[in-house]
Amino acid sequence: MAINEVRVFNNPDRPSLVGVASVVVLIALSALAVTGGLVKVLVISWVAFAAMVAGAWLSVRAERTNPHRLVWGYGLASGAMVTSAAMFLVPQAMGLGGQAGSPRIGGIGIALGLVVGYGSHTIGHRLTHVETSFDTTTAAIAAHALSAGLIIGLVYGSMPTLGLLLGLAIVSHKGPAGYAAARRLSRNGKSATALLLPAAGVGLTAIPSALLAVPQAPALNAVVFGFAAGIFLHVAMDFLPNCEAGSEIDEVCSLHEHSHDLLDELRTHAVGSTVVGAGVVVVAWLALPV
Numbered sequence: 001m002a003i004n005e006v007r008v009f010n011n012p013d014r015p016s017l018v019g020v021a022s023v024v025v026l027i028a029l030s031a032l033a034v035t036g037g038l039v040k041v042l043v044i045s046w047v048a049f050a051a052m053v054a055g056a057w058l059s060v061r062a063e064r065t066n067p068h069r070l071v072w073g074y075g076l077a078s079g080a081m082v083t084s085a086a087m088f089l090v091p092q093a094m095g096l097g098g099q100a101g102s103p104r105i106g107g108i109g110i111a112l113g114l115v116v117g118y119g120s121h122t123i124g125h126r127l128t129h130v131e132t133s134f135d136t137t138t139a140a141i142a143a144h145a146l147s148a149g150l151i152i153g154l155v156y157g158s159m160p161t162l163g164l165l166l167g168l169a170i171v172s173h174k175g176p177a178g179y180a181a182a183r184r185l186s187r188n189g190k191s192a193t194a195l196l197l198p199a200a201g202v203g204l205t206a207i208p209s210a211l212l213a214v215p216q217a218p219a220l221n222a223v224v225f226g227f228a229a230g231i232f233l234h235v236a237m238d239f240l241p242n243c244e245a246g247s248e249i250d251e252v253c254s255l256h257e258h259s260h261d262l263l264d265e266l267r268t269h270a271v272g273s274t275v276v277g278a279g280v281v282v283v284a285w286l287a288l289p290v
Contacts, residue, residue, distance in 0.1 A: 015191060015193045016191055016193040016194040016196060016197070018194070018196075018197055019193045019194050019195065019196025019197050019199075019200075020193070020196060022196055022197045022199075022200040022201070022204065023049075023196055023200055025200070025204060026045070026049065026200040026203045026204060029203060029204065029207040029208070030042055030045070030046070030203070030207070032207060032211075033045075033207045033210075036210075036211055038156075038207060038210050038211070040156055040160075040162070040163075040164055040167060041152065041153060041156050041157075041167075041203075041206050041207055041210045042203075042207070043164060043167075043168075044152060044156075044164070044167035044168060044170075044171060044202065044203075044206065045149070045200075045202050045203025045206050045207060046203065047168055047171060048145070048149075048171035048174045048199070048202040048203070049174075049199045049200055049202070049203065051171065051172070051174035051175040051178065052174040052175065052177060052178035052195060052198060052199035053178065053195070053196070053199050054175060054178070055073070055174065055175040055176060055177065055178030055179035055180075055182070056178040056179065056181065056182035056192045056195045056199075057182075058179055059178070059179040059180070059181075059182035059183045059186070059192070060182055060186060060192050067262065067266055068266070068269060069179075070176065070179065070180065070241075071241045071243070071266050071269045071270050071273060072269060072273045073175055073176030073179060074173075074176045074239050074240070074241045074270075074273070075240070075241045075269070075270050075271075075272070075273025075274040075276070075277055076172065076273050076274075076276060076277035076280070077172040077173035077175065077176055077236075077239055077277060078173065078236045078237070078239035078240045078241070078274055078277065079236075079273065079274040079275060079276065079277025079278035079279075079280075079281075080169040080172045080277040080278065080280060080281050081169060081170060081172060081173060081232055081233075081235060081236030081239070081277075082233065082236040082237070082278060083169070083277070083278040083281040083282060084165070084166050084169035084170060084232075084281050085170075085228075085229045085232040085233050085236065086229075086233075087281065087282075087285065088162065088165075088166045089155070089166070089225055089226075089228050089229035089232065090106075090110065090226075090229045092106075092159065092225045093106030093107075093109055093110060093222050093223075093225035093226035093229055094106045094107070094222075096218045096219075096221045096222035096225060097218070097219070097222035097226070099218035099222075100217075100218035100219035100222055101219075105219055105222045105223060105226075106222040106223070106225065106226040107226065108223060108226065109222060109223035109224065109225065109226020109227040109228075109229070109230065110226040110227070110229050110230040110233075111226075111230060112223070112226070112227050112230060113226060113227040113228065113229060113230020113231040113232075113233070113234065114230040114231075114233060114234050115230075116227075116230070116231065117230060117231045117233075117234030117235065118234055120143075120147075121234070121238065138181070138185070138194045138195060138197065138198065141177060141181055141195070141198040142197045142198040142201050144198070144201075144235070145174075145197075145198040145199075145200075145201025145202050146201045146202075146204060146205045147205070147231075148170070148171075148201075148202055148231070148232075148235070149201055149202035149203060149204060149205035149206035149209070150205040150206070150209050151224075151227070151228045151231055151232075152167060152170065152171075152202065152206045152209075152210075152228075153205060153206035153207065153208065153209030153210035153211075153212075154209050154210070154212070154214065154224055154228070155224065155225060155228050156206075156210050157209060157210040157211070157212055157214050158214040158216075158221050158224060158225075159221075159225075163288075165281065165284055165285060165288065169281050170232055171202060172277075173235065173236075173239050174199070174202075176239070177198075177239075178195055178199065181195055181198075182195060240270075240274065241266070241269075241270035241273065241274070242270075243263055243266045243267045243270050
């Protein structure tokens with residue numbers, strides 16, 4: 001690829017055609033979701049889209065990344081995700097496993113989700129060190145969003161009685177993820193509109209998969225719910241604010257004076273934000289019908 005072509009590809013003022021096309025497809029699928037009565041999946045899909053777009057927009061407008069905002073975004077999201085998966089998906093997986101003969105069937109799904117989540121994340125991270133013509137950060141986030149949407153669609157398709165709280169908490173990490181990803185893209189001279197693909201990714205797969213006829217087999221559903229719980233627990237733990245040396249937050253702190261003292265202070269914020277994120281889900285469960 002010629003140097004001029006590389007400059008055009010990386011032009012931060014040039015909108016991502018793939019990102020714009022993703023939004024158009026999401027709009028078309030939304031009409032399908034309305035006719036199919038998938039209101040909850042539709043709301044979750046668009047909340048995920050709005051959260052990531054808002055996070056990216058805030059990052060682009062900021063002169064430099066605010067470490068406190070980043071820590072609180074990560075902490076609130078991870079706390080909410082851990083609690084939601086533990087409260088709504090794990091008991092469902094175990095209950096369906098019990099109907100199938102043993103709660104351990106659900107446990108197999110949870111273990112599988114954790115292992116697959118870790119494996120895909122680790123292998124995907126290697127791609128960030130490979131020189132390619134496409135942005136690997138955006139590709140990795142998009143792959144995660146598409147796979148998460150697939151699982152959300154299957155879960156809500158097989159158990160439509162689930163409330164919105166679970167889905168909204170699951171996609172709560174989209175805001176801080178968009179914030180951090182946009183910062184990386186801006187630093188590399190690339191357009192943040194590329195994030196329109198991962199922003200729309202949840203809906204692109206959640207709506208079609210929710211329309212699939214899931215066999216009413218307790219054993220299969222136990223594995224599906226367990227796998228979803230394992231995946232989302234892995235993502236939630238990956239989003240726990242890491243305030244150790246060499247972490248992303250440490251990299252942000254290095255741009256400020258007295259970075260070491262700031263990193264120590266942020267550890268308290270990391271714990272506090274995670275506790276608050278978990279508490280919000282519990283309070284919402286007590287106060288709202290789910």
